[in-house]
Amino acid sequence: MPKRPASESPEPSSKRHRPNVVPYIKRLSDELFLRIASFLSISDLTSCQRVSKRFSRIATDGQIWKALFYRRFVRPRASRIPGVSRAPPSSLHYSSRNSRWLEDEGLARTSATNWKQLYRLRHNWNRGICSISEIDITANEPLPPLPPPVPPLLVRLHEGMVFTVDSTHGLCAWKWRNSKKSLIANADLYQSSLDLGSYGAPTAMAIDEDCDATKAVNITVGFENGGFCVYQLDMEMSSSTFRLRYIDPRNGPSPGNSSHGPMIISMAYCTPYLLTMTASQLLTTYRFEGSDDIDIDGSKGSAEDRERMMHAPKILTSLHSHTVWPPLSLSLRRSAQSSVIACIVYAFPLYISGWSVGIQELRFSDDADGVHDSRIATAVPSGFNPVPNMSPASPPAQSSVGSKSHSQANNVPLAQPTCLSYTHPYLLASHADNTLTLYLVKSTASSVSIDSGQRLWGHTSGVSTAQVSSRGKAVSMSTRGLELRVWELEGGVSEKRRLNASVRVESSQAYKGNDVVEEWRGDSQGWLGGFDEEKVVVLRAKDEGRQALIVYDFSR
Template identity: 45%
Template sequence: MAKRKASETCEDGRENKRLHSSNPDRLSRLSHELTLRVLSFLPVPDLIICQRVSRHFHVLAGDSQLWKALYYNRFVRPRASRIPGIHESGVPAESLYYSSKLSRWLHEDNLVRKGKETNWKRQYKTRHNWTKGTCGVSEVPVAPEPSVPPTLLHMHEGIIFMADHIHGLRAWSSQSGQDMLATIAFPDNAGPPSALTVDSASTRSSTVTLAVGFQDGSFTVYDLHDNRFTSRYSHEPSSNGMISAVALSFPYLATMTASQLLSFYKFMPAEDKPSGAIADPPRLLQSLHSRTVWPPLTLSIRPQPDTVLVSIAYSLPTYLSGWTVGIQEMRLTPDGKLVESRLASAIDQNYRPLTFNSTNPAPAPAPLTIPPFGHFNTSEANQIHSKPTSLSYSHPYLLVSHPDNTLTLYLVSSTTDTLKISPGNRLWGHTSSISGAHVGGRGKAVSVSTRGDELRVWELEGGFASAAARRRLAAGELSVQLRPEKPSHPSTDDLTPAIKVRGDGLGLALKHKGGIDETSMTRGFVGFDDDKVVVLKERHLGAQALVIYDFT
């Protein structure tokens, strides 16, 4: 018998077996470009599995261009297919698919920020969580007792702004809810705040401009820059009543008082003034009075190349139909000259408002034929509402909530020739009264119940012009209820009593077992951005808390 060679035997006497692979590794020999091309054909679950294979595939399967194409094909291309008339316009179907050669695709500028690289895998995950209602939740104490009037809340570009009479104006990051960015006290002679808004034109600026209206009719414009508030301008109190709504698109500002007086201002350019200096008083361009505007209402300013559109969306009481909504749109020149003022409402032309200007009476309506009970047609039945509990307008979407657990969506059409509001479409899904709802410009909306235990996210883009949208409405697929994941966190029982009673500011997130307290209630203040939803809640004992729902 032949002896074994020493090289074939290990030191411990065991045989050193040579491994011969029957399947050679050909993937490792491919260039990165070819590997990415292969991975581009994989669905999302398989792509995630590939990231677990090795470090090499973790980097390649997480390539931003792969996830960018997946994001556009799942979330953006369906939006393009819902554009009215897109299929009849002769546009090739393949042109709706994502192409990496295009620097801009379907004008998705909100997804690409100047000077910042977009993490498309994170973007995909966040949007996926939105569609499923999956999110993390944290609760931050704001004050040990409620403020009178209620605290105002606004969210803009990841920054949460709050205004109340006791703590003044505060801002902090929504990333953790604990990082206070800035705070400033209101003037001693100012009354409680009654309206809060953020400049809609400061989306990509390092300076955020906001305006606060007060109950004594005054208002103040602030700048937030480098985590510091500065007062740009303070207006004197007015005898026209408290500021019920305010809109800001610098240099334009509009206010609405409780006596239904609309004032439109313009700040003139500050010449030879250092940054942060007090601005000159704004110029009052227009002052208009109304007798048919009822709360809840909202103001908006939309600057155009050669004109400025100022819109008021409001509640409107009518015969037969109870309450509906109306909108007044004023077109002004940059210098404040009123070009035209148009009115539209969501009711049939034969209906007549309960209130109108006695000095300018409305034309006599056509004779009304009142049908027997139960014989209203569909369009008439959809208009029978109780008084709205909240109203949110972001052109072209007008969203109204009602105390009967429903919402109504209207689409506003504004052209150079006409202004009209489409018939309302009722939205079902809530099981209790809705205290507040907020809609964004791309059709995403959030609504919260009065008790605060039910929060729903809505996808309303495009309205209900298409048959597919109507099927989704009938099937109840337009919204999803948020189902927060229970965070893993320590119990507050181990905290010292001094920390437990801490209630001023946002220094500590007190988290409770089992999630959010169901005995809390909301005041209707809800805001959201691409990553988070923020709701202001009030517990049964009176303490206020800020609840942050994180989809990342």
């Protein structure tokens, strides 16, 4: 077939050239893009992170999440402060001024704050979302022939570290990093002059609230005979170790009579002050001064060890009470007047009308050896009458159904508290009738007072333990450890917030990698060990006398 002439061949179609035009959104500078992204919602910001690297960088910018953090977590707190709550809403807009950030001022000053991670942490607390890990503390060694304390293992959480102490495993410090747990230090309690026969099992533990956890942590442990020891966890060494700093040379009653002896049941520690309470209701305040070269193990040891030993503390007060009932709570804090305030919160019965709580404050100064001031207050309202006069000549006034006067509301009997937790200005009491009571303590230079209290509902079974922080965050636990709730109690709880003041943290099933934390049975028993900004630690009793630490991590 002859070829077609070149003139008759079809001309190739010209290619369609796309104009090399940059999309308008890419022409925007990062500053304008950041301004637009500041108006997006949380879900839109999350979607933007999956578009491109630039979108992800803009959507995770710290200034955006800083403003979101302020609007959701700081401004609602500021609106509950007296005086600020009556301010117009326009005056509570986002501000970078540190004075508007309340206790979060330190976070606002720090340039390296990860605001998105911090927002996620607070969000998880509000929703009760967390990951759960477990440490199985199996007691293979035979238990000593002594009645174990309740709980058998004492647990405290401080600056991300978990401290445990018992007569079998001694004093231990655990660390959690990215859900990986490790034992960083361990010390045998019964060494040298400290023996099990004379001191008995540990019954109380307190951690110094005034120490720098990046350098050293001071821990004090109380025993059945009323004695105590002070340890220091040195964090600056290559391998963290416990150092024994002081042994109380006390010979109390035999452990078999510990129920009637001066067993230490509660402690509070704030360098250089130590506050102890015994089972015989003896409140003692100590103050440590200087160091000493006490011989611990029969040899003088190195100069460094001698410098770390402390002199015997000076007893500032020793008070005995016949009206204090358990449970009770001890605390130490520093005031603005350069003094230290020691507080004891206790329960006491009312005549055939339930229970109430009281507080006693003892003020100390570093330049005096005694009590500078002492004040007492109770939550019993003025004019309270436990047995109202009901004579036929003066019948009670009739009231409509559903109405209740203020005096009648205050006269509602309260069940005996199962636990008391006090961190100024919040006092939280748990009860076996599924409720909690929140009290606000007002302490000034001249007086101290407690309000009548607010009842809190949310638990479906009796509440065994509860703890509250100075910012109003609280954690409570049911008697059998089946229900853990987180509370936001800052500024008190109004009627509108009462139903949403807590959220339940589900603990029936939790996953860590391929391991499954066992379900809690109905007869399992648990104790609340403490909580911080990221974690909650619970001690759980398991089968065959085993124990486990359950860590609820809200940062993931």
